Amino acid sequence: MARTTGSDGEKTEAAVREAAVSLIARLGYEAMSMRQLAAEVGVQAAALYRYFPTKQDLLFTLMREHMEGLIEAWDAARPAAADPATRLAAYVENHIAFHIERRHSTHVSNMELRSLSHDRLTQILRMRTAYEKELRVILRDGAEAGVFDVEDTGLTAMALIQMMTGVIVWFRPGERLSISEVTATYLSMTMRLVGAAASTGEQRTL
Amino acid sequence: MARTTGSDGEKTEAAVREAAVSLIARLGYEAMSMRQLAAEVGVQAAALYRYFPTKQDLLFTLMREHMEGLIEAWDAARPAAADPATRLAAYVENHIAFHIERRHSTHVSNMELRSLSHDRLTQILRMRTAYEKELRVILRDGAEAGVFDVEDTGLTAMALIQMMTGVIVWFRPGERLSISEVTATYLSMTMRLVGAAASTGEQRTL
Structure with a gap:
């Protein structure tokens, strides 16, 4: 599922998706925070909102x-x-x-x-x-x-x-x-x- | 599942179990708080811990x-x-x-x-x-x-x-x-x- 080529933006977006699937599977969607997801990917929370506004x-x-x-x-x-x-x-x-x-x-x-x-x-x-x-x-x-x-x-x-x-x-x-x-x-x-x-x-x- | 007879304590415990199943099914276990559960049942959070210490x-x-x-x-x-x-x-x-x-x-x-x-x-x-x-x-x-x-x-x-x-x-x-x-x-x-x-x-x- 993860894209292995593409711009840095595409790589970050793919990393976000992959980390989100794993976190939601473990904690449930309601319990996962965007802050936690950002930390998992190693970016600022603000960066997530560029790809996923909510x-x-x-x-x-x-x-x-x-x-x-x-x-x-x-x-x-x-x-x-x-x-x-x-x-x-x-x-x-x-x-x-x-x-x-x-x-x-x-x-x-x-x-x-x-x-x-x-x-x-x-x-x-x-x-x-x-x-x-x-x-x-x-x-x-x-x-x-x-x-x-x-x-x-x-x-x-x-x-x-x-x-x-x-x-x-x-x-x-x-x-x-x-x-x-x-x-x-x-x-x-x-x-x-x-x-x-x-x-x-x-x-x-x- | 809910007990319909028994002491007030048993009734409260049954109400807690029933509300917990419904809340966890809706939000997931990690997202549910004991405070939220207490509010749903209409008791103080401290009362829950009498039945379920954690x-x-x-x-x-x-x-x-x-x-x-x-x-x-x-x-x-x-x-x-x-x-x-x-x-x-x-x-x-x-x-x-x-x-x-x-x-x-x-x-x-x-x-x-x-x-x-x-x-x-x-x-x-x-x-x-x-x-x-x-x-x-x-x-x-x-x-x-x-x-x-x-x-x-x-x-x-x-x-x-x-x-x-x-x-x-x-x-x-x-x-x-x-x-x-x-x-x-x-x-x-x-x-x-x-x-x-x-x-x-x-x-x-x-």
Whole structure:
């Protein structure tokens, strides 16, 4: 996420964002002060306000960039004109890969919606809904084609997203399982959960 | 959760706990002050310290009681000497029913582990592990009996728990679905995810 090239201003802004994600994940947004954040980055508090006029501008930027990144990653990963099972597999792989690399940012994005103003909350929720809709469409296409057996596409989409995002709660790199082993198991659970033909999930390789 | 009988002291303590769960869910533990909590309850800050000598004693009490309540609810709901599918269904129903009624408390228990001291974190994690182990044992028994098809009981248990607890993120009573409709759909997804014979999940009624 941090930019490694660019002007000093861009480097400072990237450092602020990175330190803010980490501080908010540790303390919560309400408890973090701009003064504390400035000290963490090693700049004067006044310098922060050049990039983020208010503390909430900072929070909103972090959340918007998180969602933009997720949507861009899915746009790049989305297979063109593929069958529903291949599209679902791509969605699962992209979702897990994106979130496992952004544990703190995911934490902040899920926890601190409570601290956004109404208008900004609406903007973030609109982006989330658009992203989740991609999954609902895949599930619906699969159900209509008779390759998935899904009772309620809305509930199934929420269940899958929460199951997948939950990986960040317990997964730590370098422990029992690799990211690709975890992803393979989640993919297989997903395929069973949506009632895909057993062979679809089990013969797929990552 | 709130006690409706008992001495004035017990009533105050219950009011403190209830207000604390709500404030911490809204602001985060680090941002909540004991002064603010006292004002919410309508007592002097000094009165709080009679019940909870430190702010962390309060947080720990909330989390310990949440886990004790969950384990007690499961002890009461656990079917005696039943087949794995019946036990799994009971676990799912109890887990969803317990958390859907305690949205803020669940939120606090999941989010504020970061604010516990090492010893207290260890105590809470030990209770969580014991509760999660109940699910792993059901999955393992089902796999050994050949009625479930589970690749990794640890991962499957985590996936199911996060999928089920995630209900509190989006479920609101009085909207499109009732609690029993949501539970029935989650039960059916669970049975498919663990590869239970299709009839087991679909013929079951709540």
